[in-house]
Amino acid sequence: MNIGQAAEASGVSAKMIRYYEQIGLIEPPARSQSGYRVYAEPNVHTLRFVRRARSLGFSVEETGALLALWRDRSRASADVKTLALKHVAELEEKAAALQAMAATLRHLASHCHGDKRPDCPILDKIGSPN
Amino acid sequence: MNIGQAAEASGVSAKMIRYYEQIGLIEPPARSQSGYRVYAEPNVHTLRFVRRARSLGFSVEETGALLALWRDRSRASADVKTLALKHVAELEEKAAALQAMAATLRHLASHCHGDKRPDCPILDKIGSPN
DNA sequence: CTTGACCTTCCCATGATGGGAAGGTGTAGC
DNA sequence: GCTACACCTTCCCATCATGGGAAGGTCAAG
CATH class of the missing domain: 4.10.810 (Virus Scaffolding Protein; Chain A)
Structure with missing residues (x-):
């Protein structure tokens, strides 16, 4: 999946996907031989997470913290709740x-x-x- | 009155006063021989107007429109109310x-x-x- | 092989504000 | 008069999240 399809599928614009990658909010995806970003389902899932967190008014930085908790299977729900x-x-x-x-x-x-x-x-x- | 005193008297920071002047929201004040901005009471009054409009959530652009109405003695109050x-x-x-x-x-x-x-x-x- | 849709990176702009550097001015105290 | 200090000037940079657009490469359909 190229960035356009990932944008479509996640509701995050291609511009923003690149930006989130640049500032380290999301992991750089694989690249095709010609240098195109290649996204798979988990990437899109992450992007949707980011979109929803943003739409709840979390800043990009806070979204990063939520994302870390989301990925951390040994998180304490208290930490999420506090945030x-x-x-x-x-x-x-x-x-x-x-x-x-x-x-x-x-x-x-x-x-x-x-x-x-x-x-x-x-x-x-x-x-x-x- | 120098810009520091005008800032103090109006509640608008010196930085912002210069900025408002630069973007044309307020008139450039007189200058002393050495190039210092010199403010009189009417200037401070305008600055206070701006500060209050901003504190009511008006953008700088909207504040400009309000300021124009404020100065226009032949305004229609309907225009203000609409805004x-x-x-x-x-x-x-x-x-x-x-x-x-x-x-x-x-x-x-x-x-x-x-x-x-x-x-x-x-x-x-x-x-x-x- | 051309065309058009897509991708890449890079730079610029937004809106309102603050920070800070480099250098000039004004004043109070000695 | 000289020194110190507070103030002033302009200029540039940063913020936060987003979009616009240019210049150039890629890919698939016809």
Whole structure:
């Protein structure tokens, strides 16, 4: 399987596959005589793992840690859980920050007439000298 | 006022002030004979506006649009409100995405024993072949 | 044997921010 | 006036994850 098929099969773009290889997140695959990367099913499985970890918001570095645990058959599930819950806390913190911004702005907007006149509590507040 | 004092007074770092000037978000300030940037109160006011807009999650580009409206005394408040509500929607969308990740992961973690054994539904799920 | 789809590596760009180097300026204390 | 130190200037580099694209090699179908 060439990189294009591996990309198709895993949902990770060819560009990203090369990048993940370059930074050492995944193992370099075999090469054909002409230098093409050749992927087998286990490689694709790893790529899917990476894609899913990324889609759960893990950074590439955290994904590397998860990958190491995944491959380590003598891992303690406590280590995985700790990593996961720490990440959950970070996600929730970021979500809360975004929601706080949204709430503030929504509140300001609710007091804005939204017509042709220039008076606007949104700008007033952002530009207030406090 | 030199850039250090302006940074202090506005809460925007000197590095960022220079950057905002470079990309055209803010006007280049006056210069002293020796080439130092010289800021007056209106400049600091603008910088504070920028800082607040950024802290509400507006991108630098959106901040530029807000700044233009802020300076335009014949603006329609509807334009500001539209911009703000569009941004609120984006913020809420991002927050929801983060929370969905957190919920998924929290759910998986709740099924993980978190002990010395290797069995772990978190890794199982991330690595599942689906 | 040509064509087109694929592959390779290499470089550049994004967005917002910080770090740091090399060198000039301004001021306080002696 | 001289020294020390804090500040300023510009310039380059790094981050994080991703995409774009160029220049050139490979492969399979017609």
